[in-house]
Amino acid sequence: MQHKVKIPSPLQSYTQGASEVSVAGNTLREVLAELDHRYNGIRFRMIDEQERVRPHIRIFVNNQEIPAIDTTLLAGDEVHLICALSGG
Amino acid sequence: MNTTLWIGTRKGAFALKSTRRRVFRAVGPQFLGHIVHHIVQDPREPSRLVMGAKTGHLGPTVYTSSDRGRHWQEAKAPPAFRKVRDGEPARAVERVFWLSAGHPSEPGVWYAGTSPAGLFRSEDHGAHWQPVVGFNDHPQFSKWASGARTPDGELLHSIRIDPRDAKHMYLAISIGGIFETHDGGKEWSPINEGVAAEFLPDPKAAYGHDPHCFILHPQQPDRLYHQNHCGIYRLDRPATRWIRIGNNMPKKIGDIGFPIVADPHDSDSVYVIPMDGSSVWPRVSIDGKPAVYRSRNAGKSWQRLDRGLPRQQAWFTVLRQAMCTDNGAKQGSLGLYFGTTQGEVWASHNSGDAWYRIAQYLPEIYSVSFAV
Secondary structure (H helix, E strand, O other), X not given: OEEXXXXXXXXXXXXXXXXXXXXXXXXXXXXXXXXXXXXXXXXXXXXXXXXXXXXXXEEEEOOEEOOOOOOEOOOOOEEEEEEOOOOO | OOEEEEEEEOOEEEEEEEEEOOEEEEEEEEOOOOEEEXXXXXXXXXXXXXXXXXXXXXXXXXXXXXXXXXXXXXXXXXXXXXXOOOOOOOOOOOEEEEEEEOOOOOOOOEEEEEEOOEEEEEOOOOOEOEEOHHHHOOOOHHHXXXXXXXXXXXXXXXXXXXXXXXXXXXXXXXXXXXXXXXOOOOOOEEOOOOOOOOOOOOOOOOOOEOEEEEEEOOOOOOEEEEEEOOEXXXXXXXXXXXXXXXXXXXXXXXXXXXXXXXXXXXXXXXXXXXXXXXXXXXXXOHHHOOOEEEEOOOOOOOEEEOOXXXXXXXXXXXXXXXXXXXXXXXXXXXXXXXXXXXXXXXXXXXXXXXXXXEEOOOOOEEEEEEEO
């Protein structure tokens, strides 16, 4: 199942500037794995070694924030990777 | 001789390049917007560099270069703790804070220190990193590295390898103390006897100290120095009790600071930059008058070196990785460099006798390292 994945600007160096990519997977975990397979290293910038979403990253499926990555995706679901508005 | 100073800043990596000793030009930035804690040249293979970086939003990583910093590749497996087992507190690397090249007999080996405290090793020039189990999973680890939430987080730094023995290493944790291994990292023991820890309930505690920067002299590896939160110390092995050589500093200056460096050809010559550690710890130059202090007799006496530095209203903070020497190739005129949190880089080419500014307006400087 293919899903649109929106890539925030801090991660577009991995996707050669693409702000949106199409990635296959039945769960968010699978989508992130495929994303990392295609763009090596991108997952660890968002998900730590204990499988937690990093503090300044938010992941939405459609309009719903997903706190954990073991979430089933349905056909047509869009994944939004978001960097929190913070810093200075 | 062409030399480069690699500057790690809160907003990216910069290089100050010189073809003549006194003239530097800024090159960069590279990785603009990245938080760059440390950039280190491989002394065994000088074309190679390793950099610890992250951004405000994204997790930590490591970049490596095999062409003197023209191009960089991200590590395939950056430093990361192992998965937690049931009931264990979850540990995740927040920052790759410190990098040290391994022993000359182990080409390609690097060590990384992280926040929260963790020790990691690479055997392929920094491309893949593994936890050093003997330290990160040591039975005493949770006592040595309590995860103290100091303002910048708990930091593992100053990883020093004995040039005579690849298996003999030291490291420091701020806050935690200095630790030593003789078997390549399997077993470790604290080595903090004699070090003050005014913030601990037990002033004679074996660990829990706050070493800010620890060095081992490359030509006399039994000569150790360290700048601590509570003073400046020397230890000549095999002794195990540190001597507070900061007691010989002028009383009105004190012996608080972050960096300490030594002349690579003279183990008695050591340099510090005192900062204000009074009351609420401003951590700036004392009275707004920055100065380097030098000892030429292993800390028995100290000399103020401020010629060329601002005379007043200059509130420098120089962090622990932001001071370095050159390789001392020109005998009798050691090159010294330091960077400030205000984005200035200062240099001396006569062993600290006089200073001049070689860069300004850079972002907040975290590290300055010399490369050939």
